[in-house]
Amino acid sequence: MDAKNGPPTSNKLPKLESRPLSSSDVGFHQAVHPSPEAYQKALRELTAANLRLRQLDKAKDEFISVASHELRNPMAIIKGNISMILSGDAGDVNHETRDILTDVLVAVERQIRLVNELLDISRIEAGVINFNLNPAISIDQVAELLVTSLKGVAAEQNLEIKLENPAKPLPAVQADHDKVSQVLINLVTNAMKFTKKGSITISFKEKSEHVITCVTDTGIGIPEGQKEMLFKKFSKPSSESVGTLSAGSGLGLYISKKYIERQGGDIWLEESKPGVGSTFCFSLPMRGSEKALEVVSEIKSLQPIKEIHYKS
Ligand SMILES: Nc1ncnc2c1ncn2[C@@H]1O[C@H](COP(=O)(O)OP(=O)(O)OP(=O)(O)O)[C@@H](O)[C@H]1O
Numbered sequence: 001m002d003a004k005n006g007p008p009t010s011n012k013l014p015k016l017e018s019r020p021l022s023s024s025d026v027g028f029h030q031a032v033h034p035s036p037e038a039y040q041k042a043l044r045e046l047t048a049a050n051l052r053l054r055q056l057d058k059a060k061d062e063f064i065s066v067a068s069h070e071l072r073n074p075m076a077i078i079k080g081n082i083s084m085i086l087s088g089d090a091g092d093v094n095h096e097t098r099d100i101l102t103d104v105l106v107a108v109e110r111q112i113r114l115v116n117e118l119l120d121i122s123r124i125e126a127g128v129i130n131f132n133l134n135p136a137i138s139i140d141q142v143a144e145l146l147v148t149s150l151k152g153v154a155a156e157q158n159l160e161i162k163l164e165n166p167a168k169p170l171p172a173v174q175a176d177h178d179k180v181s182q183v184l185i186n187l188v189t190n191a192m193k194f195t196k197k198g199s200i201t202i203s204f205k206e207k208s209e210h211v212i213t214c215v216t217d218t219g220i221g222i223p224e225g226q227k228e229m230l231f232k233k234f235s236k237p238s239s240e241s242v243g244t245l246s247a248g249s250g251l252g253l254y255i256s257k258k259y260i261e262r263q264g265g266d267i268w269l270e271e272s273k274p275g276v277g278s279t280f281c282f283s284l285p286m287r288g289s290e291k292a293l294e295v296v297s298e299i300k301s302l303q304p305i306k307e308i309h310y311k312s
């Protein structure tokens with residue numbers, strides 16, 4: 001402090017000298033640091049603003065959750081009725097009407113998918129998603145079921161969809177069966193959406209107490225500049241789908257990432273070349289592995305015990 005002039009005020013900063021300033025420089029210290037009262041006031045304001053932001057964020061999540069729920073019911077009714085008309089239950093339908101109603105049905109199904117994804121996201125972000133961990137899932141069996149159910153749609157698109165049998169029996173993984181199926185469905189339907197001709201192959205390998213599942217296609221591929229965006233929310237499609245499945249809203253990979261990471265695994269784009277194809281992979285911890293046990297205790301600490309359905 002300058003003995004003659006007293007402490008510098010906030011609007012009259014001390015004249016800087018040519019030597020470097022240090023924190024022991026009293027004038028420098030007082031000009032930069034607020035008084036304890038000002039500091040306390042700023043802290044109170046910041047805490048209040050933070051609380052307000054959290055409340056707004058919660059209100060936004062609740063709004064999305066309620067709105068999605070309310071939208072789902074009427075859309076399910078529209079879908080049901082259109083399907084009924086198309087199947088001829090309400091009398092004959094001429095070609096033109098059939099074409100129009102088919103377009104409406106595709107659009108409604110797309111909306112239902114979007115609403116379901118929004119609901120998933122609001123649950124993920126509110127941290128209230130339930131994981132029904134099953135300690136012993138055969139991921140190859142989950143994939144086999146999916147391949148069987150999608151063979152017809154793939155054939156319509158002239159695509160071959162196949163499962164590469166593992167060289168030796170795969171160890172079981174610990175996971176939530178429905179959520180893992182949802183991730184695999186998203187990867188396989190993505191592959192179908194963005195592949196005009198060729199094949200989609202599901203393969204497996206083991207690494208560091210994890211089972212890795214990969215989905216490889218011979219599709220349009222992903223340009224270098226778009227790879228970073230893939231797992232972000234609303235990563236808008238780089239291009240329209242090339243198959244019969246309609247383009248989505250860019251939420252599937254974001255949700256998949258959240259689901260897989262929460263179960264102790266990882267999901268990534270292994271490789272992709274425009275015009276050649278893409279390979280997406282995800283890993284899940286093997287039954288009884290250190291990671292699997294860690295996930296159980298993490299999930300238990302996050303959710304009230306009664307909400308965990310851990311099948312033994
Ligand atoms: N196998 C693939 N080949 C080429 N592009 C892909 C592939 N998989 C994903 N993409 C690109 O990544 C984007 C994001 O995929 P994501 O699954 O998140 O969303 P979506 O399929 O567009 O919509 P949603 O899954 O929400 O119905 C896709 O729109 C597409 O541009």
Ligand SMILES: [Mg+2]
Pocket residue numbers: 186189190248251252253
């Ligand atoms: Mg998708």
